[in-house]
Amino acid sequence: MNYLEYKQQVYDTTLSLVDIQLIRLSAGNVSVRLPDGNVAITPSAILYRKMVPDDIVIVDINGNLIEGDKKPSSEKALHTDIYKARPDVNAVVHAHSVYSIAFSTVEMELPLVCVELFSVGGPVPVMGYYCPGTPEVGKVAAEFFATRPRLKSLLMKNHGMVAVGKDLDDAYQNAYKTEIGAEIYHLALQTGKKPQALTEENIQEIMARYQKPQEKK
DSSP states (O other), X not given: OOOHHHHHHHHXXXXXXXXXXXXXXXXXXXXXXXXXXXXXEOBSSOOGGGOOGGGOEEEOTTSOEEEOSSOBOTTHHHHHHHHHHOTTOOEEEEEOOHHHHHHHHTTOOBOSXXXXXXXXXXXXXEEOOOOTTSHHHHHHHHHHHHHOTTOOEXXXXXXXXXXXXXXXXXXXXXXXXXXXXXXXXXXXXXXXSOOOOOOHHHHHHHHHHHSOOOOOO
């Protein structure tokens, strides 16, 4: 299989995340599940502004190197474990984004204070701390996504945020919405008042208005 197209897609998405400052330097990683079951993922310890598309690495679903002369991301288990747990997920974005990390350090989940957090399946929970790059990170994150099928993002204590999607654009948008939601919640807290979450009635109204109608059988 020719992987050039998919390497370019991962490269473009990564640079877009750098442009909006969700990823800084090399602090974060991006992957996409390929039609043959393998995974295209960003390399380890390379400044993304200096990266080229051919630096994107191909690994199998267990993280074993298939193609590339660079070392795969140290968080490859995070990506592959999520793919194993969620067959509907085809792209993963992990970012060391500022507001998400800030809330993770105090173990505050992100409540449904805005449509952005509703759209990523919030409230967005915080998983416990595990040393970055270890198998435990992937195992625990995958359990969150497996038990909450609507969940599209997760805060990682003292570490960052991980977002998933049906494709790279979807995962990119879910990462962006999560960080925007975290920033909105942070700003609301600065007023000294308790931010008001969307009510169940608000949620049902949003779902009724925007959910796609079921096709008649």
